Amino acid sequence: MALWPFSKKDRKSGGVTPQLANRPYNKRINQFVKTKVSGNEFRDWAGKSTVSIALGSNVLADYSRAYKFFFQTVSRYYPMAAAAVWTWVNLCGTRQKLKFLGGTENERNKAKTVVSELDERISPFPFVQGGGMDVLLGQFFHYLFTYGRFSGNLELSRDLSRVEEFNIGDPFWVRFTKKEREAYSSPNGTDYFKTNPHTFFFYALDMDWENPYGCAMIESAWSLMQMADNMLKDLTASSANAGVPRMHIKIKQPQMMEDENGEDYNNRAATYFDSYVDKFSDIAPDDNFYSWDDISIGVVGGHPGASGFVWRMNRQILDEEIIAGFHLFPWIVGKSTQTTKNWVRSQFDLIMSQVETIQKIGKRFAEWIRNTELALKGITTVKTHQTFEPVRDPARKDIAIAERFEISNVESKVKDGFISVDDGARELGYDKAHDPKLILKKEDSNDPGHKDDKTDEMLERMENMEEMIESLTHAGAASTGCPIKERETGKE
Numbered sequence: 001m002a003l004w005p006f007s008k009k010d011r012k013s014g015g016v017t018p019q020l021a022n023r024p025y026n027k028r029i030n031q032f033v034k035t036k037v038s039g040n041e042f043r044d045w046a047g048k049s050t051v052s053i054a055l056g057s058n059v060l061a062d063y064s065r066a067y068k069f070f071f072q073t074v075s076r077y078y079p080m081a082a083a084a085v086w087t088w089v090n091l092c093g094t095r096q097k098l099k100f101l102g103g104t105e106n107e108r109n110k111a112k113t114v115v116s117e118l119d120e121r122i123s124p125f126p127f128v129q130g131g132g133m134d135v136l137l138g139q140f141f142h143y144l145f146t147y148g149r150f151s152g153n154l155e156l157s158r159d160l161s162r163v164e165e166f167n168i169g170d171p172f173w174v175r176f177t178k179k180e181r182e183a184y185s186s187p188n189g190t191d192y193f194k195t196n197p198h199t200f201f202f203y204a205l206d207m208d209w210e211n212p213y214g215c216a217m218i219e220s221a222w223s224l225m226q227m228a229d230n231m232l233k234d235l236t237a238s239s240a241n242a243g244v245p246r247m248h249i250k251i252k253q254p255q256m257m258e259d260e261n262g263e264d265y266n267n268r269a270a271t272y273f274d275s276y277v278d279k280f281s282d283i284a285p286d287d288n289f290y291s292w293d294d295i296s297i298g299v300v301g302g303h304p305g306a307s308g309f310v311w312r313m314n315r316q317i318l319d320e321e322i323i324a325g326f327h328l329f330p331w332i333v334g335k336s337t338q339t340t341k342n343w344v345r346s347q348f349d350l351i352m353s354q355v356e357t358i359q360k361i362g363k364r365f366a367e368w369i370r371n372t373e374l375a376l377k378g379i380t381t382v383k384t385h386q387t388f389e390p391v392r393d394p395a396r397k398d399i400a401i402a403e404r405f406e407i408s409n410v411e412s413k414v415k416d417g418f419i420s421v422d423d424g425a426r427e428l429g430y431d432k433a434h435d436p437k438l439i440l441k442k443e444d445s446n447d448p449g450h451k452d453d454k455t456d457e458m459l460e461r462m463e464n465m466e467e468m469i470e471s472l473t474h475a476g477a478a479s480t481g482c483p484i485k486e487r488e489t490g491k492e
Contacts, residue, residue: 058178062213065172068147071218075146078225080319081218083333084326088145091355092362093138095389103382111374111382118373124168133369137362139168144358147171148216149204151185154372156199163373174202176212201368203361221325228318235311245299251276252294327354352391359388 075081098115100108119132128135143150149171155164173186183202184192204214251273256265276295283289289297316335323330329347363386370384410424419427421436 059184060176060178060212062172062175064148064213064216064219067216067219068172070222071147071216074218074222074225078229080228080322080333081221081225081326084217084323084328085142085145087328087333088326088358089138089141091351091391092141092358092388093134094359094391096134096137096366097387097389099385099387101383101385103379107379107382111379111384114374114377114379115370115384118163118370122163122166122369124166133366136166136369137366140362140365141358143168143171144203144205145217148206148214148219149174149202151200151202153185153195153201154199154369156376160376162376163369166369171202171204174213181209181212198372201365203365217326221322224318224322224325228315228322231311231315231318235315247280248298248300249276249280250296250298252296254294355391363388 075085100111100115102108103111122133123131123135124139125131125135140150150168151171151174152166152168154166156162157164169185169187170189173189173192175184175186175192176182177184183195183197183200185195185200186192204212205216207214254269254272260268276291280289319335320330323333323335329351331344331347332351366386367384370386374380374382374384407428410419410427413419414421414424421433425431425433
């Protein structure tokens with residue numbers, strides 16, 4: 001099966017990528033490996049492990065291994081794939097916050113110093129000045145959304161006193177045994193060695209017990225990208241043909257004379273036709289042409305109504321399918337689509353839920369490295385806790401209003417004696433109330449209706465502002481001719 005865009009046709013026409021489908025399959029990779037290396041050569045790379053594995057029937061097959069170069073090329077040169085990878089990496093790689101939990105104040109201050117020194121050397125790119133864990137996490141997200149997997153190994157100092165660096169490995173040179181799912185990795189793609197579980201890291205998207213190698217997002221969209229690529233080639237050819245205005249000369253066939261036979265008539269008509277073709281071949285852009293009324297000159301092509309094609313509609317269908325393969329929505333990658341505000345809100349919540357899931361893995365990855373460094377420094381009572389700042393929510397005002405009403409509702413339940421103060425705190429997501437008597441103090445010292453009046457006044461101002469924004473939006477849409485659909489009324 002030919003693997004687009006690695007076809008011979010593309011390569012002969014000047015493509016930059018070799019054909020992957022006809023590469024000889026290296027059978028030695030799946031044969032028994034007897035070679036071992038010394039502990040000194042292998043110590044820094046794989047955590048002092050010198051146990052090699054005999055690859056064969058006891059190792060799970062990795063069906064995506066041959067597609068690594070394809071993933072890299074498509075995510076670089078295909079616009080939709082590049083946009084999807086870029087969007088996912090930046091959605092997940094938001095600003096980070098770090099806390100230190102446990103221990104005494106002096107231990108936490110010492111831990112901050114240790115982690116700060118670690119961040120100065122943990123970046124895989126020493127030439128990126130000022131980059132530390134954020135650069136490493138950026139690579140983590142980049143590998144996940146490009147290749148679908150990420151792997152690497154912590155490099156410890158020889159005296160086991162600190163973490164020297166994190167070496168990003170080739171995630172396609174990792175193998176898992178069938179029974180125990182033990183990970184084996186290779187520095188050269190030939191000799192596989194058992195990894196050290198204390199220093200080795202591997203994660204893949206959509207990984208499961210049957211397929212711990214995971215699945216890259218591009219795998220679900222590459223056939224559609226091939227179709228879209230072929231459509232663009234056809235569009236280019238048809239646009240060059242129909243998109244440029246051309247003169248259409250119609251020469252009326254002459255009448256046959258009474259004393260003229262068929263052969264003489266054909267010769268005369270052909271000579272008459274060829275003479276006009278010669279004249280039109282030499283006409284300059286600023287020349288005028290004069291003829292009898294048996295010549296009709298028109299212009300074809302060059303205007304929207306000439307082609308009658310539905311390229312935009314067909315292309316949009318393919319784009320939406322490709323975007324769905326990357327688990328995104330058209331508006332996220334800048335594709336215009338008609339939708340409602342409520343539907344976009346639901347899509348945003350779904351995307352943010354997926355982002356939080358991936359960020360949890362990145363958070364644990366960073367905490368594992370930092371907490372390992374603290375343990376090597378003898379700091380065991382303090383642990384790091386990392387969080388990612390959420391992406392700015394376009395509906396944060398609505399959420400804040402909803403939370404205010406929720407708090408007010410719980411407060412009313414407590415005051416009316418339906419639930420206890422601690423039960424109210426648990427309804428709001430807290431373990432217990434910080435000051436159970438505070439709510440009663442507020443009831444005694446404040447006018448019960450004063451707060452409600454102030455809240456109503458604030459909500460009224462917000463509603464007036466929303467109506468103003470809505471009217472301006474509809475006025476702008478009317479001036480541009482773009483319809484805005486409302487979910488509630490169904491009107492345009």
